[in-house]
Amino acid sequence: MEQNKNTILEIHDLSISFRMYDSRFEQTELKVISDLYLSVSPGEIVAVAGASGSGKSLLASAVLGLLPANASLSGHIHYKGQELTPELQKNLRGGGIALVPQSVEFLDPLMKVRSQTGGRDKAKTAERTRVFKRLGLPDDTENLYPFELSGGMARRVLVSTAMLSSAELIIADEPTPGMSLEQSLQALTMFRELAREGRAIILITHDIDLAFEFADRVAVFYAGTTVETAPASDFKQGPRALRHPYSKALWEALPQNSFRPIPGSQPYPGDLPKGCLFAPRCPMRTAECMEHVPPVRQIRGGEVRCFYGS
């Protein structure tokens, strides 16, 4: 686990279960996040990468306290060294933490873009004009209603809301799909600038190549747990610099690399394997992996949840 005392957000052993109906009247616990860890410091961009259903998006809801009522949570989330309580979450939602949501439906359909990005205040307007320009949004965007925006524009407006806020932690949930490569790069450059101002940024994405191009560190999620966190440079170097067999497989499957997938798919939360969650698909698995959950180990400036990672 990160030893840095200045972290903005630190998550240890986080598990989240949902009570679901399994037959007509019986409910069972469905464990969707198990023993997850993550930390982010001021000035840092941490990318969270993983398949759909790996718990990426749930992470944002958990941090902001927006989980539905049938979810139960265990483990620790610390915000600037303070245990995150529902009260604190409520305060932070108003300012300390900004979310760039995944869906465009988060914009108020009845309000013009201007009112949703600071209003008519002079200083805000100047700031907005600057941010919009950087994001490649046309000048008259502020006069439009959300339904008049194209998918890519709406996404950029969402990104701009976080940029215009004074939040110290920004969680961006898939901010780039629908943007062209240049637009994504531009938006991500803006995130980098925000990081330079001392904000901490969590970038949730399935686009692993964008993740390691732009983040300082990459956390790889699989089936609701963190399998590896590594400096982004390790991902650029390739599989030999990586620690976990799943991260290596993700790298290998990129079209610019071998484009060869490993077989199988991520387990369903209803029947998770007993030991290591990746074991059933792992080329290196042993009897131990099938029986026990491996501990998190520190290796070469990263962390890995594997008995054999090196």
Place this chain on the structure above:
Amino acid sequence: MKRLNRRTRLLILTAVTAAALICMYVLGLAIPDEAVEGSFLEAGEPPSFEHIFGTDSLGRDLFTRTIKGLSLSITVGLVASAVSAVIAILVGLAAATGIKGIDGFINWLIDLTMGVPHTILIILISFALGRGFTGLLAGIAATHWCSLARLIRGEVLQLRSQQYVAISRKLGKSNRWILAHHLLPHLVPQLLVGLVLMFPHAILHEASISFLGFGLPPEQPAIGIILSESMRYLSAGMWWPAVLPGAALVLLVLLVDKLGDELKMILDPYSAQE
């Protein structure tokens, strides 16, 4: 003790409500009309063990009258809301066919019907059809379909724009097949909730119209009639003919309303798993 989950609670609530409704309905039918005939010797008695709701000014047992009244209310409520629901689904589906003229006309009709206060409209329709049971039923059925029809129209329009419906069409499925397999299964639960929530409304309207003297004739043992009669004696200190049957009516309405709300929560994906 483990807290009961929402579906189990709903099951119990449904059973209790259904049992209460069936009991009242059957009792109401089983009680012969003679049982309601009173004796002047017992006129205006407050509640006692013999007459738990007391008796009215003609010496009739108020509990028996209330049961008979509620039984009648249940009939009116059930029939009127069922008819209303059928109108709602037909109108809602027609509006959502995508033909501009029909949709415009139906929306106008809905706005018109909703624009006139229900009570006045029911009185008018009920009067036009010669008052009595049929007139009242027609009046209530003709006024309660609007919001449900609007809901169904919205749901169907939203469903029709779903990708999986468009794909189904490209897989060669006919409109009828799509209606039966994709749309209706989605609408049935909505319709059920609409029906259950309409029921207490219909009952209250029946009672209020009869209370005002525009609905069921005075010889019918309706709750509205009992309440209306009771008003004359209220100033004389006879509180029980107003309070007790009134409370029974409110209890019935609240029970069904609660059932509708619980059903709604189950169907709402956000609270469905609780």
Place this chain on the structure above:
Amino acid sequence: MALEAKNVSFRYGSNKTWVLENKSLSLERGECLVILAPSGYGKTTLAMLLAGYLKPERGEILLDGRPLPMSGVCPVQLIFQHPEKALNPRWRMRRVLEESGAIQEDMMDEFGIERAWLDRFPRELSGGEMQRFCIARALMSGAEFIICDEISTMLDTISQAQIWELVLREAAKRDIGILAITHNRFLAGRIADRIIDLSADRG
């Protein structure tokens, strides 16, 4: 001369700007043509036109020289970007497949679908697993052409590689023409026989 778009123009509403103007392209059976473009280039509209979901305002879509049939099972099937929207959330996966024809046991292995998945609802599957069902559904309908609109954009790299391995293998086996739309240059290079780069022709 198989699937053809001839001088096709389209806009949403007669006073709006053209989304597509005078576009032509053609695609043979057994070929994989990739259209490379970022968002905002009307590629989803083009996909919808080619699969008969929309009618062009000008120009025509031809299949073997004849207009695309607008009713019945369409020989051009479209696979969407978000599989969770393309599946009825109230249906179990078995029913999803049956909508397109009888399930044959050997097909399950070809499509990499596990038997246990058939009894699940879409929300109980991952994106890659759902997308397999969408592909299986399209191919089981007897499609001669499939249009893949960013079908792996929302997936992780392993699922993406698995999905394309599946699509290319099954399409080759059935001599199906593929039109793939993507913004990923590397992916295009991996799967295409031919690439049309739309971002290039607008500057």
